[in-house]
Amino acid sequence: MNLTQRQLRMFVVTATLGNVSRASEALHLSQPALTRALQEFAGQLGFALFRREGRGLALSREGARFLPIAQRLLREMDHVLEDVRDETKGVRGAVTIAVGAAFGSTVLPGVLRKFAEDYPLVRVRLIEDDSGPIMEHVTRGEADLGIASLVGDPAPLYCERILRAPIGLLLDSQQFTVAPDQTEQALATLPILKEALGTSTLHALRSSGSAVVSRMETGIELSSLTLQIALAKAGVGVAVMSALGASNPAASGLQFTVLKPAVFREIYLVHQRQVPLSPAASVFRDTFWSHLPVLQSTLKIHPAVAFFNTSNANANANANFNADAGPGA
Template structure:
């Protein structure tokens, strides 16, 4: 049995107004056409839905039991159609993305602020993770796309370079005096905060053969940008981070000195190669790529390829 949305709407409307004449006006069809359609609907169901009198239509016991079911079905069909139409235009639906803390705290907020204003009915979920976690979440389909520095490349993912930022040292200028550019061999016994081994910064430093990783080893290990800023400010240690992380508004009273020779951290937008994004997800990803250039970040951050 195939019940149509049109049949359900005619039945529910007629039951609500209790009169063929008024129902036909509401539905914008002729009275004979409505009468015929309702009779065909009853024949299809094999049961009478209405008790017909000369002045009023009343529901049969079967019609009374069927009415709430028909109302629910009609509501669900209408909602489903609105959902699909909304997602097709990018105005409804959901988007999930995984981001690194540096990008998420500096560039992403303004982009999301603009996006939610133009897409108020799109639900956005932002997951913070390190680069290894971001890559894994995207590869496993936990999120629509990710923004970070991939730890290891995989053919299953597509990468679009978003920006590059040099690594350097962030410190409290009232406690430490470092040159505008710093060579690792000149650090001496300065205390460095330790990075977790699975971060992109450690991966980049190891790939460059930098001895900075060994220099960090005795330091206090911290696992978030907020902790790095607080510890650097208190003098617990000097933080190794990119110019992007140093762009955090809470780092305004701290000083950033890039490393020499230059070590770049690259940030990419990553997505599954064989997975088509929904219209809202594609719209947000495009907004990230297009609007990131306007972010107020450290002058050494370079956007694009």
């Protein structure tokens, strides 16, 4: 079966817009021509792609399953064409990276700055999400690379460990008091903000049987790192996050106290095992690992964060963590 870039693009655009008329305008085709082309494509595939729903179209069950495959194939075709158009200008194309807020707001900016300097012709697209969905984005081919904790089935993915960070309590020390060796006893009196389902922090806490989980049930539920820090600063509650999340510049001035018994979150760089990385994704991965040891000398990261597969450059980074983090840091 020979699937063309044109067929895939017509299907993806129509599926996204849910309307043949709008899709034909976007594709600069007549509506009858697009309808015929989609029917021929469905006949070639051997299953219906759409079903009528009111005045518009809805994906059939088979069409819904095929859509992420078509998106991945289309992206790979686009990558190939962009990479071969003008090799004399160096690596070009696009790379999509799915990443969580904690890593994306602390470590990733420095990597992206270096990557943009070295590969100005490569476009970068970021998807911010929780670890579970990040793993799914990469497994389905919606992202070339993911930076996440291993939530779900990692079997389809090649996983390279980046760092390990303990989970702790982020709070305003003017409102609440927690001794470093009494975090478990303090839980009974603290208003703990609740982690939403699917976050890597909640996954790690549940896997370890931490007492924090039961204390979250009556708290305000949220999954945004920005909101967690804002509510902790306002004294609304106590946020539960990793030492990496607590390294966010917005958390300056708040106290971070590591949980005891300790619970850790590990973060990995992941990509598909069976699908080779595009040239753009490959050079991003290479830049990531080569620049990370250099970057650590300038990062303001909590000293409890331990990096792997790098040099001991983080020894200097530990000294740079914001001194305003409080006595629990």
